[in-house]
Amino acid sequence: MENSTSRPASHRRPQTPAITVDTSAINNEQEPFPNVEDHSPTSPTFEDTNTLAVPTRTSRAQSWDSNKSHPTQSPTTPGSDPGDSLRKPSAAGDSNITGTTKNGNIDPLSPDPGEEQLFTVVNNPFAYSPGQLTKIINPKSLDAFVALGGLPGLEKGLCTDRAAGLSLDEATISDPISFEDAVAAGTDTVNPKKATLDVNAIAKEAGSQPDGSARNDSDGNFGDRKRVFGENLLPERKSKSFLELAWIALQDKVLILLSVAAVISLALGLYQTFGNKHHQGAKVEWVEGVAIVVAILIVVIVGAANDWQKERQFRKLNKKKEDRIVKVIRSGKPTNLSIHRVLVGDVMLLEAGDVIPVDGVYIDGHNVSCDESSATGESDLIKKVPAAAVMAGIREGNTNIKKLDPFLISGARILDGVGTFLVTAVGQNSSH
Numbered sequence: 001m002e003n004s005t006s007r008p009a010s011h012r013r014p015q016t017p018a019i020t021v022d023t024s025a026i027n028n029e030q031e032p033f034p035n036v037e038d039h040s041p042t043s044p045t046f047e048d049t050n051t052l053a054v055p056t057r058t059s060r061a062q063s064w065d066s067n068k069s070h071p072t073q074s075p076t077t078p079g080s081d082p083g084d085s086l087r088k089p090s091a092a093g094d095s096n097i098t099g100t101t102k103n104g105n106i107d108p109l110s111p112d113p114g115e116e117q118l119f120t121v122v123n124n125p126f127a128y129s130p131g132q133l134t135k136i137i138n139p140k141s142l143d144a145f146v147a148l149g150g151l152p153g154l155e156k157g158l159c160t161d162r163a164a165g166l167s168l169d170e171a172t173i174s175d176p177i178s179f180e181d182a183v184a185a186g187t188d189t190v191n192p193k194k195a196t197l198d199v200n201a202i203a204k205e206a207g208s209q210p211d212g213s214a215r216n217d218s219d220g221n222f223g224d225r226k227r228v229f230g231e232n233l234l235p236e237r238k239s240k241s242f243l244e245l246a247w248i249a250l251q252d253k254v255l256i257l258l259s260v261a262a263v264i265s266l267a268l269g270l271y272q273t274f275g276n277k278h279h280q281g282a283k284v285e286w287v288e289g290v291a292i293v294v295a296i297l298i299v300v301i302v303g304a305a306n307d308w309q310k311e312r313q314f315r316k317l318n319k320k321k322e323d324r325i326v327k328v329i330r331s332g333k334p335t336n337l338s339i340h341r342v343l344v345g346d347v348m349l350l351e352a353g354d355v356i357p358v359d360g361v362y363i364d365g366h367n368v369s370c371d372e373s374s375a376t377g378e379s380d381l382i383k384k385v386p387a388a389a390v391m392a393g394i395r396e397g398n399t400n401i402k403k404l405d406p407f408l409i410s411g412a413r414i415l416d417g418v419g420t421f422l423v424t425a426v427g428q429n430s431s432h
Helices: 002-004 084-085 132-134 142-147 150-157 179-185 198-209 225-231 242-250 253-275 286-323 387-396
Strands: 325-330 333-338 345-350 357-373 412-425
Touching: 132 225, 132 412, 142 242, 142 387, 150 179, 150 387, 150 412, 242 286, 253 286, 345 357, 357 387
Parallel strands: none
Antiparallel strands: 325 333, 325 345, 345 412, 357 412
C-alpha cells in the first residue's frame, strides 16, 4: 500500500470497493423482509456507489425456509404483492368447463334461417322434431346433445329402447311424450346392464338370418314415425329427357357444319326449283339439301335414343347398388333389413367395412373408428366414444370433453371395431 501511495495519481490503482452483506434476510431475531413497500425490485437506489449491497427482497429470497414461513411463490410482475398471485385463481379455474361450448344465451336447438318448417310438425307424438335432431349432427354439437337429454332423453323422446330397438307391433304412438319429460330422463342414472350389449353375439345371430327377413312387415306399421321423421329415401336425381339428349347430341361440331351446309344447299335448291323458270324435266334441285337434313336427324335421334337407354340402365343399377342390407335390432332380435326401411329410433349394428346410411348416436361397442373424409373432408381417423361415457364426462367437468365424439354421420365408413348406434336422422334430414 505504501508503494501505491508514493506513485503519481495518474498511475494509481483503483481501490477495490468494499462488499457489504446484509444478513437481515437470514437473521431469525429480526422480522423478515422489512420495509417491503419502500424498495423497488427493479431499480434499487444506494447512497454509496463504491459498495456492493445484496438486495434483501428478491424472487429467490422468498423460497428460503425459515421459522416465519416465508412465501414460496415469486410475484409475476415487479412490485406486485406475492400474496395476490396466491389468492387469484388461474385462467383454467376461472371457467367452469362442462364439456360443452359456451354459447351464452344462444339456444343450441334454435332453427337456422330457412329451416323453420323442420321444427314444426303437426300432431307430433314424439318429444323432438326432425329439425331438433339434426342440430346434434349438422354440425356436431355437444350443446344440442345435452339439451336433448343425452342418450336417455333420445331413447325416451323417440319411443325406443337402446337394447331392444323398435317394437315390430308399433303402428301409432298412443301416448305422446313431451319435450320436458324426455329431457328429464337424461338426468336419471343410466342402468349399466341396460347400456351394455353383447354386440358380437348379436351380429353373429343377425348374420345367420336370410337377407330381407324383416321385409314382410306391414306397410301400416310405424305410421306416425314415418309421417314425422320420414323414410330413408333420397329424391331421385332428375334424368335428362329425350329432347334434352337430342339437343346435346346436336352440339357436335361436325353436325353443326353439316347443318349449315344443309341449310345453304336446301335454300339454293328451293331457289333453283321455284325461284326461276324451270326447264323441262324433274324438279329435284332441293333433294340434296333435304337428304343432308334427314341424315342429320337420323344421327341425332339414334344418338339420343342410345344415351336415353343407357341412362335408364344406370338408374336401375344405382337403385340396386343403394338397396343394400343392414343389421338392426327390433323387438330385441337382430334383423337384416333394407336401408330404405331404416327409421328414426332404430338400433343399428356396426361392423368393420360398413358404410353408415343414416345419422345417429353411438350407444356401445368396442374400438369403433370411422373414416369421415367422404362426408367432412377430414382425413384423420376418428375414434368414437359411447354416448353414456360422454355424458358422464360432462357431468364430471372433464376439460377434454370436446375431443370425445359420440356422433355417427351418414356416408362415413367403419374401419375398425363393432358396436351399436341409435338412428336420429334418415333420408333428406340426414347429413349425407
